[in-house]
Amino acid sequence: MTNSMLAAQLYTVRDFTKTPQAIAETLRKIRAIGYEAVQISAFGPVDPQDVKNMLDDNGLVCCITHIGYDRLKDDLPAVINEHKLWNCPNVAIGSMPPQFRTGVDGIRQFAAEANEIGRQLADAGLTFSYHNHSFEFARAGDTTMMDVLFTRLYPYSS
Template identity: 25%
Template sequence: MNHIPIGLQLYSVREAMAQDFLGTLRQVADIGYTHVEFAFHNTSNDGSFEVGYTAQELKSNMEQMGLQVVTSHVSYHPNLDWDQVIRYHAELGSGGVVLPGYFFKDKDDALRLAEWLNASGKKCRAEGMDFYYHNHFHEFQAFDGQTIMDILLENTDPSHVLVEFDTYWAMRAGVDPIAYMDQLGNRLGLLHQKDLSASASPVNLFELEQVSGVLTPEVVFSTVKPEDFVEIGTGVMDIPGILKKAEELESVKYIILEQDVTTKSELESVRESYQNMMKLLK
């Protein structure tokens, strides 16, 4: 069986990268990672897309390290120059761009975002890149009896908008990740994988009293504790089953490891996850 390539979401080492961007990339490469996904979340502040390196400079440095960019998370902002984002990633040699989440007041919000996703995905496709939506748990909230995820999938073009499925966050919504992977089928292009602590309670965050009504970022991210996130292979998620299903679907291009938060140092955490994932793939 040919295993799907493993990558790292660099949000996992954001504090280290803020101190030493290129040095942290070298340390990631030294661990053994060959594929990475950037996290350009600062665009949500005012819509400015500023990296600090030209695409050619960053690409050259990464090539010297043996690193390849898979995709980047680029946060939504109404003033974001999407054409600039696409040009940068095309020059960087990226395989695509990911919208790393959105927060919804009602069904109309979801329908409006679906229109934006279609338009943005069409622009990416014109440049030979894929475009993805990445879920957290709140997209499984229902509006008028239909989950946000289903609204987005139903109202976006499968040829322009794919899904980067975060199995951890789906599980925190009370969703069976493997069953949902089947439901996504060939719309599942990328997989985000982390692990859930056995002590996390409740697993389904919708059971919490404060998780109702409009789920703002403050509500969503106040529901989880650092100790709920553990390194790959040390928690309760059925990662072997998820890997098996990803292989079966044949649409998954990369499995990207991510550690939203950790009780360890960032680089120690991503090293442990990488080593444990390599053992699972043997």
């Protein structure tokens, strides 16, 4: 059994993570209320090394992130490098992009692309996760979007 970790999901404080200064102050406050870990999500532009320094300065670890799908497709080597820098083993996509929510064929296309991203992340020693919402349980023909994802995503995608 793996150890559990309680972390603050930074998307919930996204209005306070738009600048490096705001991120630093928000992380300080997160640590002050007792959190030891965070899920990085919805940050404004900030240098990855600065993020690492802010985490270290506050005694925080990044246990998982939410990364936009376009960034995963277009900038995966940088995403991998950031996660290695942060000692963060888990990469998650925050949602299936709307262009794939068109039915079974769109979901299959998303799964194929997500599998390639997941393979590359696994090759780098990282885990790829999917954050679901209620729309995945909508009907898609005689099944649900979630059922299609379950049958199409490889084991290194969760």
